[in-house]
Amino acid sequence: MFNQDLPVDEEVPPGLTPLREPTLFILLALSKGRKHGYAILKDVEALSEGRVVLSTGTLYGALARLLEQGVVRKSTDDSGGDSSGSKSRSGSGGIRVRKYYELTQFGHRVLEVEINRLSTILAMAGRGLGEQGI
């Protein structure tokens, strides 16, 4: 577990954004609260209206990178709200503690920066199209 988050006013370093589409949807899914892997998978599919369907490899490859960058953190305790419970049944039938992922403060900041970036582009595109009368 990371002990502390980066301060929210910390600049997002160059190279972290723009985010890839699956990464953006993962962060959007986590912005609603901490989630385990399968819940992230389903949320991403729902948020993107079925356009982005992640494989487990893509999901955990992205989570590994985000953990490294300090954008998300992992927890195994069962405190916090998740109606699906905190234990999962493993493939072999044993019960194991489910691991959760959540955005750090720095992660929230990264998501905010990315959304602002996309909004700016959208506004510019809107203005450009408006000028052309489209």
Place this chain on the structure above:
Amino acid sequence: MLGRLLTRLYSHLLKLYPDRFLDEFGEEMGDVFALALSGLDDSRTPPATRRVKMARLFFREVCYFPPAYLDARRYQVSLGAGETHAGRASYGEGEVTEAWVGRRAPWGEALIGALPFLLFGLAYLTPGLSKLEAAVSDGWATTHNLVSILWLKWLELYLYEPAFQLPPRIDALPFPFLTLGGLGVILFETAFILLVLLRPARPLLALAGVGFHMGNQLFLHISFTSLMVAYVSLGDWTAMGRGLYRWFKRRELVVLYDGGCRLCRRTVALLKAADLFDQLVPVAGFSQDPGRGRYAVVTDEMLARDLHVVDGERVGRLRMDRGSNTAAVAACLADALTAGVANRPHAVPECRGFASLRPS
């Protein structure tokens, strides 16, 4: 039935990911895949549709495996030797801050590393695609066509070299044999470029490739001697070196370093890359590295200043600060490594400053 088969296949696919990534995420990935499969188990869906959806789920895992593998590999490399994510994270804020500063291995570096293998793969891809196109358009892989090719080649060889003796009569084998062989050749040649990027697959590819060329030599008298030499590059020589080291039981050299220091981690990673005989045992300070407790005499505060080397009963310091003599450090480590392999005393003066290790 299909669910069990796919779960089993998925567990085999998982094994292809790098070890440390698997330690960290393997169980979770298996659980998520099983949950995704059971999520399709809806009694309202017709069985045929359900089976298609399950197969599609697995197919997606296979299709996205190469980029996911590269992500996993980058994660493993950036962790450095002897560390786990939980271990590093205990270092706290410093680690988080460091985590995002230019941490990702650039794609360019990964591509340069893969370039020789991609070139090797291209040597197969072109004829593979050509055969695939011929198989689709002209039935290249049909038994009839392959028998014609064999006969034509044998006739040429016979006219060219009167003393030539016919190889085993594979043209007389039952119907599906040659077709399967032809399809196998297409699959091997087209998939080679992808499989060769996976380190565990390389020795198997080398064996398959040598077998393929020996078959060509035997049945068609086409030798690919120059290409066969290239298969040396597919051997895992590091693993063989490490196996040899274990066989000879040479002494190990423990390198204690500051797990929260990027320069130290990269230095140790570089040393490990050059450590053909697997003699270096990196132990990270400021971490929950299980091996750390054995060297409590070297405190984290000491590691924050210097990188330490433990050679048997002795411990030595290697300065890694701005004023350090990099050449001396490198010479000392090289000397320690070779001394360990040759079981000889240290020769480089900088390495004689080892003090006795007296565990408290």
